[in-house]
Amino acid sequence: MTEKVYAYFPGCSLATTARENSQALIHLCRQLGVRLVELDDWNCCGSSSAHSIDATVADKLAMRNLDITPANTALLVACPSCNLRLRYAREKLRTSKEARRKYKSWFGRSPARSIKITTFIELLGKTDLSSIAPKKNNRLKGLKFAPYYGCMLARPPLMHREKNYHGLMERFLAKFGASPIKWSHGNRCCGTFLSVVRPDVVSSMVNSIMNDAAQWGAECLVTACAMCHLNLEIRCNPDTSMPIFHFAELLAVVIDETNSNGFFRKHLIDPRPLLKSRQLIP
Amino acid sequence: MSSISLKQIGLFKEHMANNGVHFSRCYHCRCCGNGCPFLPAFDFAPNTIIRLLQFNLINEALESTTIWACVGCNTCSMECPMLIDIAGLMDGLRQLALATGVPPAEPDILSFHQAVMDSISKYGRTNKLDIMIRYKLKTRTWLQDWQVGLKMLAKRKLDIFASKVRDPALINTLLNTDKK
Numbered sequence A: 001m002t003e004k005v006y007a008y009f010p011g012c013s014l015a016t017t018a019r020e021n022s023q024a025l026i027h028l029c030r031q032l033g034v035r036l037v038e039l040d041d042w043n044c045c046g047s048s049s050a051h052s053i054d055a056t057v058a059d060k061l062a063m064r065n066l067d068i069t070p071a072n073t074a075l076l077v078a079c080p081s082c083n084l085r086l087r088y089a090r091e092k093l094r095t096s097k098e099a100r101r102k103y104k105s106w107f108g109r110s111p112a113r114s115i116k117i118t119t120f121i122e123l124l125g126k127t128d129l130s131s132i133a134p135k136k137n138n139r140l141k142g143l144k145f146a147p148y149y150g151c152m153l154a155r156p157p158l159m160h161r162e163k164n165y166h167g168l169m170e171r172f173l174a175k176f177g178a179s180p181i182k183w184s185h186g187n188r189c190c191g192t193f194l195s196v197v198r199p200d201v202v203s204s205m206v207n208s209i210m211n212d213a214a215q216w217g218a219e220c221l222v223t224a225c226a227m228c229h230l231n232l233e234i235r236c237n238p239d240t241s242m243p244i245f246h247f248a249e250l251l252a253v254v255i256d257e258t259n260s261n262g263f264f265r266k267h268l269i270d271p272r273p274l275l276k277s278r279q280l281i282p
Numbered sequence B: 001m002s003s004i005s006l007k008q009i010g011l012f013k014e015h016m017a018n019n020g021v022h023f024s025r026c027y028h029c030r031c032c033g034n035g036c037p038f039l040p041a042f043d044f045a046p047n048t049i050i051r052l053l054q055f056n057l058i059n060e061a062l063e064s065t066t067i068w069a070c071v072g073c074n075t076c077s078m079e080c081p082m083l084i085d086i087a088g089l090m091d092g093l094r095q096l097a098l099a100t101g102v103p104p105a106e107p108d109i110l111s112f113h114q115a116v117m118d119s120i121s122k123y124g125r126t127n128k129l130d131i132m133i134r135y136k137l138k139t140r141t142w143l144q145d146w147q148v149g150l151k152m153l154a155k156r157k158l159d160i161f162a163s164k165v166r167d168p169a170l171i172n173t174l175l176n177t178d179k180k
């Protein structure tokens, strides 16, 4: 790792509904010796509704965030949807003269030549986790989890050459003894806004995800996205439900158990009985 | 029913091509629809929408539930052997439907998007509580999901005080520059 300070982009979900995910990420980074400075005055990334009904507004929102990112500082994006939007905007600026012209008319200057955007998954991919918790290598031993990526790894064709992070959550958690199940629903989208407007459609989708995970013996689901986390929690049947974790929460438990209890109180499906039965929390 | 002229269709296709959406490449293998998690909420499968466009039957596409229920998850594009940006096409059609005044087949979905946009122009960020109140006002669906809402409030997952940018007026100006 070369840089140790990142401009942190929490995004709307992690700044509010999923504050516990954000706390877990910041906590984890501190353990890794990485300092996060929240991007000053960040705004909505333009995902979901903006790009659904107004492409120009979506571009403006995403590009404003790129515009206020301090020079030579990498942007660390917490939410997978924000990540996709911001990278998409960056790719547009790189490939389209028209996009650069518009950028100049909106922000009064040309876009920076290179803007570094990274995610926690990428950051962790470059980190040797076993050096942080050498004695705890088996702390998650026996925990069977369903790695759930949702649409996080999918992207539009414009970005098809970008790196694919399939299997990373499995790799991190397996390092500490947890075992991923093999299943077929790991990349089913959680439904995003349809969860509000068409709960009927999303509930049946979410239940088929949960059922598949249970069928292959998972005790919990692990996700990297706050939106997925919320939709799975509010739309599953009580009888198919199982705890859902943000992967950073589980890593935080491995590295420093004393500090993590606070995250779990905020879950809508209480994961504490499972964690207690595994002696992961007191 | 409003009707879109051939000239407008031509312009739309050009606009899509400029944005990297090349749907004339589609040979209807249907990999896209097989991967789509929300096919049950669509009246036309994604490739059927493309077929309609290939025949210039754009009105049928604009009146479909498909363009509104598509969440843009890109699952379909990952399956497409012809690298067609299907989610981008749905975005384009939805925006054309709005621009030409075609009534949405899923009006509640549009209400939701508008509630989000209102929240963004007020705070520069999205605020779930604000969005839900606006959405409920627009759709009068007060009883749906009240239990979920209470639970989220109790867990402090809905913020009464919205997180916002320093100067929302600046965001507003940005969003309204060069509006046609």
Ligand code: SF4
Pocket: B025, B026, B027, B028, B029, B030, B031, B032, B033, B046, B047, B050, B079, B080, B081, B082, B083, B084, B086
């Ligand atoms: S996967 Fe691509 S080529 Fe096949 S039907 Fe769908 S859009 Fe057409």
Ligand code: SF4
Pocket: B032, B035, B036, B037, B038, B039, B046, B069, B070, B071, B072, B073, B074, B075, B076, B077, B086, B087, B090
């Ligand atoms: S982007 Fe739309 S059409 Fe494609 S898989 Fe997702 S919901 Fe279906």
